[in-house]
Amino acid sequence: MDDVTTTDPASTEPSTEPAPVGQTATGQTATGQTATGQTATEPAPVGQAAADRTGFTRRALLGTAGAGLLVGAGAGVAGAVALDRADRAAGAAPANGALGAARVPFRGEHQAGILEPQQARVQLAAFDLVDGAGRDGLHALLQRWTKAAERLTAGEPAEEFDDQVALDAGPCSLTLTVGFGAGLFDKAGLADRRPPGLEPLPAFPGDALDPARGDGDLFVQIGADDALVAVHALRVLQRLAAGTAALRWQSAGFARTPGAAARPVTGRNLMGQVDGTNNPKPGEDGFAAKVFCAAGGDQPGWLAGGSYLVFRRIRMLLEHWEALPVDRQERVIGRRKADGAPLGTPAGAGEHAPVDLSAQGPDGALAIPSDAHIRVAAPTANGGAAMLRRGFSYHDGLLPDGSPDAGLLFVAFQADPRKGFTPVQRKLSRGDGLSRFLRHEASGVYAVPPAAPVGGYLGGQLLEG
Numbered sequence: 001m002d003d004v005t006t007t008d009p010a011s012t013e014p015s016t017e018p019a020p021v022g023q024t025a026t027g028q029t030a031t032g033q034t035a036t037g038q039t040a041t042e043p044a045p046v047g048q049a050a051a052d053r054t055g056f057t058r059r060a061l062l063g064t065a066g067a068g069l070l071v072g073a074g075a076g077v078a079g080a081v082a083l084d085r086a087d088r089a090a091g092a093a094p095a096n097g098a099l100g101a102a103r104v105p106f107r108g109e110h111q112a113g114i115l116e117p118q119q120a121r122v123q124l125a126a127f128d129l130v131d132g133a134g135r136d137g138l139h140a141l142l143q144r145w146t147k148a149a150e151r152l153t154a155g156e157p158a159e160e161f162d163d164q165v166a167l168d169a170g171p172c173s174l175t176l177t178v179g180f181g182a183g184l185f186d187k188a189g190l191a192d193r194r195p196p197g198l199e200p201l202p203a204f205p206g207d208a209l210d211p212a213r214g215d216g217d218l219f220v221q222i223g224a225d226d227a228l229v230a231v232h233a234l235r236v237l238q239r240l241a242a243g244t245a246a247l248r249w250q251s252a253g254f255a256r257t258p259g260a261a262a263r264p265v266t267g268r269n270l271m272g273q274v275d276g277t278n279n280p281k282p283g284e285d286g287f288a289a290k291v292f293c294a295a296g297g298d299q300p301g302w303l304a305g306g307s308y309l310v311f312r313r314i315r316m317l318l319e320h321w322e323a324l325p326v327d328r329q330e331r332v333i334g335r336r337k338a339d340g341a342p343l344g345t346p347a348g349a350g351e352h353a354p355v356d357l358s359a360q361g362p363d364g365a366l367a368i369p370s371d372a373h374i375r376v377a378a379p380t381a382n383g384g385a386a387m388l389r390r391g392f393s394y395h396d397g398l399l400p401d402g403s404p405d406a407g408l409l410f411v412a413f414q415a416d417p418r419k420g421f422t423p424v425q426r427k428l429s430r431g432d433g434l435s436r437f438l439r440h441e442a443s444g445v446y447a448v449p450p451a452a453p454v455g456g457y458l459g460g461q462l463l464e465g
Contacts, residue, residue: 101155104153106452111451112153112451126181126215127246138184181444182198201417201421202422213251270406270408290414291388291413307413308417308447309411309448315405317439318404330343343372344367376427386414387413387424449461
């Protein structure tokens with residue numbers, strides 16, 4: 001759901017609708033696995049917005065000979081080509097073995113896991129530096145993590161602590177993205193290098209945040225198309241951190257598995273809503289300026305080419321949402337549930353049809369209600385503020401009251417949260433009809449350094465710049 005229709009004050013709503021509670025995610029709904037009859041009230045995940053950086057390792061090629069995706073066979077060498085972006089992003093069925101063979105290079109201009117198509121599984125976690133670790137401990141840890149990440153993303157076993165959980169799998173599009181929380185800079189003696197964009201997020205109306213499930217000195221996003229590959233990578237990082245950093249919190253999420261849909265479609269979230277239609281896309285004017293930091297202004301030089309990541313754990317009040325008839329759900333979001341098309345567009349218009357916020361229905365009322373999510377979250381309604389959403393759904397069983405502990409692990413990359421997430425969330429928390437179906441329960445903001453240069457390590461620009 002890239003824009004969300006807000007509740008229409010003129011219409012009557014069932015008494016099962018909870019009182020307004022806080023903010024809906026940054027104006028865009030999270031990308032998630034389809035769960036029949038449920039629509040996500042969260043920021044749209046950013047599944048299909050990235051330039052393809054996949055390739056194949058020698059090991060992956062040997063393990064998937066005859067997979068069917070070939071390049072340059074005329075030279076007498078049978079080579080496999082990585083899944084292209086359209087297939088990975090849209091959910092087309094991959095050739096046998098190709099899903100596991102897909103590889104995302106670890107090094108580049110930006111860290112992997114930002115621009116790539118969204119994987120099927122994610123492990124999000126944060127670590128805190130232990131007392132006395134200091135700058136030297138952080139330096140050594142980041143070097144160990146860099147070495148392990150480069151091997152794991154190539155489909156090779158880590159040199160240390162390999163538990164063989166992922167022994168039979170290829171890289172499965174594995175990416176490891178690392179970010180720095182505000183507290184790290186004081187603990188590592190780097191307070192003078194803390195970027196101003198790491199200032200704490202303000203308290204938003206309706207927040208019910210649990211500090212134990214948010215924040216943290218070091219954040220990692222581990223994405224892969226196989227759950228065992230993602231979990232194995234997290235275990236490797238955790239064991240390499242022993243004695244230097246302790247796990248603070250961990251959350252597992254999922255999105256649409258490539259090949260699950262019979263035709264290319266945008267994924268749906270746990271509310272059953274098409275999610276991610278209006279996510280910014282590489283190649284669009286101003287994309288880089290919205291997502292990546294540039295040298296100059298108040299941004300430190302070490303962060304140039306990096307980004308800021310905002311994390312929110314957003315529980316969806318699915319029992320209340322599912323009690324609404326579909327037409328009411330559509331008015332809360334501002335889009336038709338069946339095809340994602342904006343309300344007010346003719347049948348067959350499709351999800352990518354232009355959103356006409358002035359369109360009226362037969363009765364003369366706004367087709368997209370005044371508090372619809374897509375109206376309140378639209379960049380045009382927020383001074384052009386935008387961010388690259390890459391959220392995942394989660395479902396962690398039941399809460400003590402019997403309601404589902406499920407929703408969106410919202411992840412958004414932006415050049416400056418003060419100009420991206422914060423102003424959008426302020427507006428959503430005040431006027432988005434979707435917010436009554438959401439609870440923001442954990443939060444974090446992190447500075448994501450640029451990728452490790454050849455011969456260097458993650459965070460080297462900070463520690464040695």
